[in-house]
Amino acid sequence: MYIYDKFDHAITQERVNEFSQQVARRLVGELSEEQFRPLRLMNGLYLQLHAYMLRVAIPYGTLSSKQMHKLADIAKKYDRDYGHFTTRQNIQYNWIKLEQVPEILAELASVEMHANQTSGNCIRNVTADQFAGVAGDEVEDPRIISEVIRQWSTFHPEFSFLPRKFKIAVTGAVKDRAAIQYHDIGIQIVKNDAGEIGYAVYVGGGMGRTPVVAPLINPFVRREDLLSYLETCLRVYNLHGRRDNIYKARIKILVRDLGPDEYRRQVDEMWPMTKAAGVDVPAGEVARIEAFFAPPAYEKVSEPVAAYADAKAKNPAFARWIQTNLHPHKVPGYGAVTISLKPIGGIPGDASSAQMHAIADLADKYSLGELRVTHVQNLVLPNVKQADLFAVYQELVKIGFADANIGLASDIIACPGLDYCALANARSIPVAQDLSKRFGSLDRQHEIGPLQIKISGCINACGHHHAGHIGILGVDKAGQELYQITLGGAGDEKASIGQLMGPGFTGEDIGGAVEKVVNTYLGLRQSPTETFIEAYRRVGPAPFKESLYGRR
Numbered sequence: 001m002y003i004y005d006k007f008d009h010a011i012t013q014e015r016v017n018e019f020s021q022q023v024a025r026r027l028v029g030e031l032s033e034e035q036f037r038p039l040r041l042m043n044g045l046y047l048q049l050h051a052y053m054l055r056v057a058i059p060y061g062t063l064s065s066k067q068m069h070k071l072a073d074i075a076k077k078y079d080r081d082y083g084h085f086t087t088r089q090n091i092q093y094n095w096i097k098l099e100q101v102p103e104i105l106a107e108l109a110s111v112e113m114h115a116n117q118t119s120g121n122c123i124r125n126v127t128a129d130q131f132a133g134v135a136g137d138e139v140e141d142p143r144i145i146s147e148v149i150r151q152w153s154t155f156h157p158e159f160s161f162l163p164r165k166f167k168i169a170v171t172g173a174v175k176d177r178a179a180i181q182y183h184d185i186g187i188q189i190v191k192n193d194a195g196e197i198g199y200a201v202y203v204g205g206g207m208g209r210t211p212v213v214a215p216l217i218n219p220f221v222r223r224e225d226l227l228s229y230l231e232t233c234l235r236v237y238n239l240h241g242r243r244d245n246i247y248k249a250r251i252k253i254l255v256r257d258l259g260p261d262e263y264r265r266q267v268d269e270m271w272p273m274t275k276a277a278g279v280d281v282p283a284g285e286v287a288r289i290e291a292f293f294a295p296p297a298y299e300k301v302s303e304p305v306a307a308y309a310d311a312k313a314k315n316p317a318f319a320r321w322i323q324t325n326l327h328p329h330k331v332p333g334y335g336a337v338t339i340s341l342k343p344i345g346g347i348p349g350d351a352s353s354a355q356m357h358a359i360a361d362l363a364d365k366y367s368l369g370e371l372r373v374t375h376v377q378n379l380v381l382p383n384v385k386q387a388d389l390f391a392v393y394q395e396l397v398k399i400g401f402a403d404a405n406i407g408l409a410s411d412i413i414a415c416p417g418l419d420y421c422a423l424a425n426a427r428s429i430p431v432a433q434d435l436s437k438r439f440g441s442l443d444r445q446h447e448i449g450p451l452q453i454k455i456s457g458c459i460n461a462c463g464h465h466h467a468g469h470i471g472i473l474g475v476d477k478a479g480q481e482l483y484q485i486t487l488g489g490a491g492d493e494k495a496s497i498g499q500l501m502g503p504g505f506t507g508e509d510i511g512g513a514v515e516k517v518v519n520t521y522l523g524l525r526q527s528p529t530e531t532f533i534e535a536y537r538r539v540g541p542a543p544f545k546e547s548l549y550g551r552r
Contacts, residue, residue: 001064001370002147002292004112011155012109015116019043020102027099042122044115045101049422052096055118056108060128060146060170061089061373065363068371070111072356078104083356085341085349087413087464088167089127089373090118094420116154121162123153123234127169129177130338130374133293134382136330138172139189140197144290145226146170148281151289152227159234163241164249166234167206179375179491181205181214182467184251185233190220198222203233203263204255207461211497212252215260217267223286228279232271236263296368296383301333304386311390318393320442321404326389333386337367339379339396340403340411344440345433348414349377351401358399366392376413376452378406409439409451409518413464417457417474418481424457426474426481427507431455434511439518448518451532454489467491469533470517471498472510483510487517487544488536499541502549513548520547 004012019039026036033047040046044055056071063071071091075083078100079093086092096104108114118125126146133141149168153159159166170187171178180186186202198220205214221229240258242248255263312319327336339359342348351359363371363381366388372380384392396402405411412435415421417428432455439445454468458475465471471486482504489498505513518532520543525535536544 001062002059002143002289008112009109012112012114012116015043015114016102016105016109019105023098023102038120041120042117043101043105044118045096045098046119047422048094048420049418050420051094052098052101053420054093054096054101054104054115055086056091056093056113056115057118057125058089058091058113058373059150060126060132060143061130061375062132062143063371063373064111065360065369065371067111067113068356068360068363070107070113072353072360074104074107075356076353082350082352084347084416085351085373085377085379087375087377087415087462088125089130089375090125091373092416094416119165121164121166122160123156123162123166123168126150126153127167127178127183127375129171129173130372130380131177131327131336131382132172132372133295134327134329134331134334134336135173135177136328137175139191140172141293142170142172142178142187142189144286144293145187145189145199147289147292148227148286149230152230152279152281158238162234162238163243164246164251166237166251168230174493176491176493176495179464179467179495181493181495182207182211182464182491183214185230186214187226192220196222199226201229201233204252204260205495206250206252207464207466208250209247209459210250210252210256211461211466212256213495213497214252215255217260217264224280224283225275227281228275228277229267229271231279232267232274235270235274236266295331296370298331298334298383299385301386305333308386308389315390317402317404318390320446321393321402322389324404324406324408327380329383335384335386335389337381337384337389337392338374338406339381339401340405341378341401342405342411342436343400343403344410345437346400347429348412348432351379355399355401358395359401362392362395376411378411404442405445407450407452408442408445409448409453410436410445411452412436413452413454413468415455415457415462417455417463421457421462423460424474425459425476426457426483428455428457428463428472428474431472431474431483431507431510435514438511438515447528448522449528449531451518452490453514464491465489466497467495468498469536470514472514473504475504477504481507483507483513485510485513485517485548487541488533490533501541501545516547517544520544 202214414432456463486498
């Protein structure tokens with residue numbers, strides 16, 4: 001993991017001190033809410049329906065056990081004993097008192113964490129593949145360049161007040177586990193024909209009111225040129241981006257309006273000037289950062305562990321959990337374990353302080369002290385020995401996080417919705433809980449197969465509904481909460497935007513409507529191995545619309 005240097009420590013502490021004074025001025029009335037708003041947003045503090053919400057950055061989703069313990073302590077001391085893990089690999093606290101925020105930021109700084117640039121019109125937390133560094137299919141560990149980008153973008157003077165928020169994601173493999181084509185800039189680490197490592201750069205993706213799959217702008221940017229290329233992409237955006245209309249201010253609108261070819265031309269024209277300014281990082285600095293991500297001290301495992309095979313044979317629930325929650329590891333004898341934060345009937349992404357402490361202890365005991373946060377609101381123990389898998393499973397059973405549902409119907413993404421968010425039109429959490437219960441049977445979930453259900457409480461799409469195989473969008477129609485269904489979305493390397501099926505359903509009816517969609521799929525698939533997304537792409541929306549609305 002990356003360890004702060006003296007500059008990181010100084011920057012973080014200075015920000016804590018500065019914001020502490022700003023909070024004090026707000027509390028005594030020297031700053032109005034209007035004056036305070038941009039200051040708090042720079043520090044990840046939102047004013048929600050009922051209280052302040054603090055969003056804490058977890059760069060590229062990597063956490064140490066010490067940091068997880070601290071997050072648990074903060075949940076216990078300052079919130080209502082839980083935290084909410086988000087689709088940007090962050091954690092949010094939903095019940096924060098303003099006067100305590102400086103204390104929280106100071107506690108975060110003590111474990112090299114912060115809330116900088118988790119809100120506002122700036123470059124947000126850089127996200128990456130949750131299996132970075134341990135996946136056997138990656139070209140290179142994406143956390144290295146993600147950390148370079150984090151350092152480059154933190155408090156960047158030109159990009160601290162962009163036309164709108166800006167999100168970057170990195171994947172190190174052909175299999176996209178970071179949804180890069182739905183980001184303002186998506187980066188895929190690639191090799192050219194000469195075997196050199198470089199970066200394919202996608203620009204102009206996003207969800208929200210105008211969902212767009214990003215076009216490929218440059219198929220190969222050399223390692224030593226990446227920062228100057230990214231900076232040029234942002235400069236073109238900063239130059240032309242709309243500031244008069246919040247709905248047209250994202251870079252996806254600029255790339256769409258200019259066209260990818262013209263945007264590419266302007267970037268290429270400006271790029272030499274950016275390179276000449278010395279933006280790119282010296283090779284020695286990249287090597288310094290890379291050293292922090294060197295492989296840990298793995299034990300050599302020469303042959304399969306008999307006890308592991310025996311546990312699978314004797315415990316069907318454990319065997320099923322292995323089937324869905326274990327990801328292959330590049331080191332023989334190890335696996336990456338995904339911990340489902342989606343217990344049946346639970347709130348997706350929530351974990352209590354006791355659960356967080358327990359997971360941190362598991363990381364210390366079984367995963368070399370390291371954890372990951374996924375962009376589908378789960379957690380990962382990236383370095384578990386095969387011999388320890390059954391013990392890890394048993395401990396997860398004790399804390400209620402042993403559901404064998406990763407990638408299945410109850411592994412649902414949901415934003416906080418109208419239960420918390422001032423922007424939401426409808427509640428997301430009750431819909432997720434209802435669907436989780438409807439599809440709670442693991443036998444049924446395995447019969448259905450891979451299925452991504454994603455729920456947003458408003459058009460801002462924090463629940464990524466556009467990228468759901470089944471997407472659900474909460475809308476307000478004459479004061480009534482309704483839920484629209486989209487089908488066929490995907491956030492992987494074959495990214496696609498879900499198609500709207502028709503009018504919305506009430507909260508009472510949306511669960512039954514989703515069941516109709518699933519039953520329609522089961523009736524038309526060509527074999528048990530044809531997945532929902534494969535079947536939908538084969539037959540299109542017509543049979544699903546008919547099942548939902550009848551013939552028209």
